[in-house]
Structures are given as structure tokens and as C-alpha cells.
Amino acid sequence: MAVIQLKIRSDFDNYRYRVDLDNTTYVFSFKWNTRSERWQITIYASDGETVLISVPLTANADLLTRFRDKNLPKGRLFCIDTTGQWLEPTNESLGETHLLIYEEAGT
Numbered sequence: 001m002a003v004i005q006l007k008i009r010s011d012f013d014n015y016r017y018r019v020d021l022d023n024t025t026y027v028f029s030f031k032w033n034t035r036s037e038r039w040q041i042t043i044y045a046s047d048g049e050t051v052l053i054s055v056p057l058t059a060n061a062d063l064l065t066r067f068r069d070k071n072l073p074k075g076r077l078f079c080i081d082t083t084g085q086w087l088e089p090t091n092e093s094l095g096e097t098h099l100l101i102y103e104e105a106g107t
Helices: none
Strands: 003-006 014-021 024-033 038-045 050-056 076-081 098-103
Touching: 024 050
Parallel strands: none
Antiparallel strands: 003 098, 014 024, 024 038, 038 050, 076 098
């Protein structure tokens, strides 16, 4: 099982990209919500079907564990605060001190 650091950035408030996880292609969409001052992630299947919608990026917690959907990535997804302070990602810290880590599913 491998651990992958996914690309994220804070220079755009709304962006998406394709990523292969556990031999499946997904589209990850990131959006800065100015009202709640939080980053949100939406995950789409490669065919465009929504798999997970507008989940806040919460620091140091598995973002997928509470959801039960066979189309979700099989591994674990974390937004890690590298400062060790357990701070939530801000509009400026995503991709700097907050990283997105995917732990592939075990075999």
C-alpha cells in the first residue's frame, strides 16, 4: 500500500483535476467557500457522476470514512496540517502547510 501526496493549490478559489487512485480515475474539485471560510471537496467518477459533494476539508481526519458508497476511492484521504497545530486549512495554507494525502487501500 502506498501513500500519495495529491496536488492541491491555493492560488485558485475553484479548480478541478483528474487523478488515478487504486486503479480508478476520479475528478477532484476544490472550492473555497467564502461564507464558511472553508475549503470543500467534491469527487466525481470519471464519467462525471457525482460521488461525494461539498465535503469540508477537515484537518487530520479521514475525509472518506463516514461515507458508504461503492464508487468512492477505496483508500483513506486526509488533509494534513504539517505545522502540528491541528489548524483547519485556510485560503492561503492549502498546498503550503496543509497537504492532501491519499493512503491506498490494502491488498
